[in-house]
Amino acid sequence: MPSPDPTPALLVAEQASKTYADLVALAPLDLQISAGTMVALVGHNGSGKSTFLRLASGLLELTDGEITINGAPAGSSDARAALSFLPDEPVLYDDLSVQEHLAYVSALHGVHATRDDFNELVERVGLAARADDLPARFSRGLRQKTSIALALARPFDLLMVDEPFVGLDAPGKDALLGIFDELHGHGRAIVVATHDAGFVERVGRCIALRDGEVVHDGPATPAEVLRLVGS
Amino acid sequence: MLAVANPDADLEGTLRDWRRFRRQKRTADIHWIDALYQAYTTAIVGLVIVVFASGAVGDNPLSASQTAGLLAHGPGWLGGLAAFAIALGLRSGSRGGPLALERTEVRHVLLAPVDRTTALRAPAVRQLRFLTFVGIVVGAIAGNLATNRLDGGRVAWIATGALAGLVLVALCVGSALLAGGTRLPRGVASLVGVVLIGLVIADGTGVIGFSATSTFGDLVLWPLRVDLAGLVPVVVAGVALLVGMRLLGRLSLEAAERRSTLVGQLRFAATLQDVRTVIVLRRQLAMELPRLRPWVRLAVNGTGRWPVFVRGLRGLMRWPAARVARLVLLAAVIGLCLRGIWSGTTPLVIVAGMALFIAGLDSVEPLAQEVDHPSRRDATPLEAGEIHLRHVPVAVLTQLAVAAIALAVAMVPGRAQLPLEAGAVAFVPLALGGLGGALVSVLASAPSVGGNWSLAPPEAQGMRLAFRTVWPPAIAILGVTPVFFAHRAQEQGLAPIAGGVRIVPLVILVFGLICGWVRVRADIGIWWRSQMEMAHAKP
Structure with missing residues (x-):
């Protein structure tokens, strides 16, 4: 039940599926996400949320069907340039500081950023005091903040985020929600996979997955989300 | 806040520069003494x-x-x-x-x-x-x-x-x-x-x-x-x-x-020479997963007798085809090595022993899983050693199957065919040798940096490490020696069985001692720690 949307689609999934031998991680899925939309992707553990995000980012390969980002196949160079993926588990270099991480990742995307740009970013995510430290020695929450900063340090049209609030303290969560709103205001599309039923109140569209299949696509209240995917 | 890409940026050049930067950082961290x-x-x-x-190669032209x-x-x-x-x-x-x-x-x-x-x-x-x-x-x-x-x-x-x-x-x-x-x-x-x-x-x-x-x-x-x-x-x-x-x-x-x-x-x-972890990770790398449908479905009976033995059989029935194929291949390699030993290439004793040891590591899988998850094991009213020992019979059956295939390959008519009597003498030692080595390897686990050994001098630690590394495969190699001695007996004009049979009691004795150690090793550990504490407590 894909929702009709007048704006051009940024992400298009057509019969996109992923199976591991007998296990269906994602049943054939048809989905469109337009520029400037903020979408909540909800579902219980193993429902296929992370699988879908990883398929779209190119980290996983489709068993069948197709996913395109800005018209380019998922995982292709153009699609990678358009999509920023923030995974649920921070993956960071042991030997680079936060600043060096930001400089490296932004350079890999052709961004000529200054130290001031990085300072502003680390300030926004609450890492200003730790910008020259090695994230390898950080707590889970600080590593998550570093990962968030990296996802934002590069250009993108679509931001896909997997469980961003895990490990974040209350100020960190508020800062991230503020960033999402700002990006949304700038016309970026954002897809957030989360178990946080309250988050659906901030978005106009909620896609609920259950056992790899879409069971709801449209506006939803937290109560509806709990009913759809179970508590 | 919003980053903008330069379409003319040389991304590959940037990557090269950054890799060089990281390499220099790493190199600077290496101390020349290390x-x-x-x-x-x-x-x-x-x-x-x-x-x-x-x-091993020898020097006879x-x-x-x-x-x-x-x-x-x-x-x-x-x-x-x-x-x-x-x-x-x-x-x-x-x-x-x-x-x-x-x-x-x-x-x-x-x-x-x-x-x-x-x-x-x-x-x-x-x-x-x-x-x-x-x-x-x-x-x-x-x-x-x-x-x-x-x-x-x-x-x-x-x-x-x-x-x-x-x-x-x-x-x-x-x-x-x-x-x-x-x-x-x-x-x-x-x-x-x-x-x-x-x-x-x-x-x-x-x-x-x-x-x-x-x-x-x-x-x-x-x-x-x-x-x-x-x-x-x-x-x-x-x-x-x-x-x-x-x-x-x-x-x-x-x-x-x-x-x-x-x-x-x-x-x-x-x-860390943690053989068990290497095996588990290698299986994950090869995506070697247990079968969803067992080869043979055993009846589920919650109050059945010999639960540990039956659990082992259930695990065996879910072995993926790749693992079965690997064991058959290892058995074939052992069989070919036995033929080589029989034709006089003595170093193949080591190759056959290593193959037996690797096969043994697969055979002890149910026991190894108990070691991997001690909290689950310790939640049962049985002692850990008792559970471990009850896993041994299924492993023996598996290793006997490996030994049977190996001997079948070794006794196929042709060049360097192993005689029937030599094969008969080697059957049980082959199975028990590989299994004994695997049992020691799995239960001894990875070397610990804690405990009383942490203060031992490097020479002593090194000797201990070398012993722990060499001992398990050495037991497996012992299981192959009956064929070697049978061949030597034949070279000396004696009946092969006379040479091979001499070593069989030793292999069985070693395996018996290992089973005893499996049963009481936890008790020995507790006793040893208490003795050490008493020694430390003395003024």
Whole structure:
């Protein structure tokens, strides 16, 4: 039940599926996400949320069907340039500081950023005091903040985020929600996979997955989300 | 807040610069004393291996007829090395190898709009450079050893050995890159590997006159007879490498990320000599998962007798086909080694013992899982040692099956056939030797840095580590010795059974002691700790 949307689609999934031998991680899925939309992707553990995000980012390969980002196949160079993926588990270099991480990742995307740009970013995510430290020695929450900063340090049209609030303290969560709103205001599309039923109140569209299949696509209240995917 | 990309940015150049920066940082962190120590230990280990191998090969020159036989049958059998290298490469490539990338590289570099072929070239060249070095050194050493028994100049043998080592590495890595770049299905890769090895066996045994890889054997034997056919594997390896490097960008990111996580853990476990962890991670890397449907479904009876034994059987019934095939293959290798031992190649005792040990590690899987999850085991009213011991019978049955297949291969009529009486004597020791070694390996687990040993001097720690490493395979090798003694008895004009049977009680005794240790090792540990505490408590 894909929702009709007048704006051009940024992400298009057509019969996109992923199976591991007998296990269906994602049943054939048809989905469109337009520029400037903020979408909540909800579902219980193993429902296929992370699988879908990883398929779209190119980290996983489709068993069948197709996913395109800005018209380019998922995982292709153009699609990678358009999509920023923030995974649920921070993956960071042991030997680079936060600043060096930001400089490296932004350079890999052709961004000529200054130290001031990085300072502003680390300030926004609450890492200003730790910008020259090695994230390898950080707590889970600080590593998550570093990962968030990296996802934002590069250009993108679509931001896909997997469980961003895990490990974040209350100020960190508020800062991230503020960033999402700002990006949304700038016309970026954002897809957030989360178990946080309250988050659906901030978005106009909620896609609920259950056992790899879409069971709801449209506006939803937290109560509806709990009913759809179970508590 | 919103980053903007420069469309003219040189992303690949940026990547190069950043890699150089990271390399410089890492190099600056290495202390020269550490580097020297590493070189020193590598040299010592290398020297020990060379000396041991020299002794194992022996120094009796081959007679003219033996040399003629080598030239006639050698290329076919030596081609087996190339076939094995290609099979290994195809298998690795079909599973996302051969590159073992950092997970961060997968996430940050390969998900950036950088050209992937360019991004992957540097790690590929680095890996190839190391493997090439190893291949050349090992090949040169093998060439040097060959001069002990074969005609031809030492320089020629060393140079040819080094070239053969280089070609083997190039064949393996090239095949892996090709398989990875073309996304060769795993089943096809395994099939090609099996066919190549099958052709080698058919060629070596004279069923066919030529196999696809026998030209590699021609290359190896260049110091005895220069055959231009030996150039074929050199060219094939070079082409495979070049084409494979061009296909680097088509690597599966999914497989690369899975490998990146597991290979790092695998290396760490291997560094700690934690055999069990290496096995578990290797299975994950190969996606070797238990069957959803068991081979034979056993009736579920919650109050049945012998629950531990039945649990072991249930695990056995869910073994994936790949594990069953591996055990059959290992059994076949053991069988061929037994034939080799019977024909007088004594060092094959070690190869057969190692294969038995590896088979044993699969056989003790149910017990190993108890060790992996001690909290679940300790939640039962039975003592840990009791549970471990009750897992042994299923493992014995599995190892008996391995021994039976091995002996069947060894006793197939033909050259160096193992006589029935020698096989009969070796049956039980083969099973118990491999299992005994595996039991010790799994239960002794990885060396601990804690406890009373942490304060021991390095020499004592080193001796302990060496003992823990060598002891389990040594027990497995003991299980093969009845065949060796049977052969020696025959050489002395005695009945083979008379020689072999002498060692059987010792193997059974050692296995019995190991079972006893399995049962009471926890009690011994508790007693030892209490004694140490009492000793520390004394004024």
